Amino acid sequence: MLQNVGAAPLPFLAAAAQSDADYRNRYSRSAECEYFMNHCNCGAPFGDYFLHSEPGHAFYPIGESGVKAIKAHRINCHDPLEFDCGFGGWSSLCPVENGTAGERITVPSA
Numbered sequence: 889m890l891q892n893v894g895a896a897p898l899p900f901l902a903a904a905a906q907s908d909a910d911y912r913n914r915y916s917r918s919a920e921c922e923y924f925m926n927h928c929n930c931g932a933p934f935g936d937y938f939l940h941s942e943p944g945h946a947f948y949p950i951g952e953s954g955v956k957a958i959k960a961h962r963i964n965c966h967d968p969l970e971f972d973c974g975f976g977g978w979s980s981l982c983p984v985e986n987g988t989a990g991e992r993i994t995v996p997s998a
């Protein structure tokens with residue numbers, strides 16, 4: 889699961905814009921940098937630490953129902969996608985193993 893996405897390729901950003909999520913770049917005082925984050929309907933940001941590192945929250949499911957609540961969207965792109973981000977793997981859905989924030993990684997094409 890990608891997190892603290894500081895830079896993302898256009899196919900990813902286009903797919904995010906077409907989803908029903910409000911996902912956009914914003915400065916995080918906690919992370920002390922700008923990254924793409926989810927926002928509430930009221931415009932309040934949901935920082936990635938909260939969503940990815942707190943058990944039971946959106947991207948840290950603690951049961952099968954939590955996993956099923958996550959919507960995955962296929963990106964129509966045949967080239968590998970390069971991101972400037974961190975990542976964590978909590979399930980077999982994740983294409984990469986655990987790593988640290990700020991690494992530049994490439995997600996293989998499907």
Ligand SMILES: [Zn+2]
Binds near residue numbers: 929931932
């Ligand atoms: Zn709200």
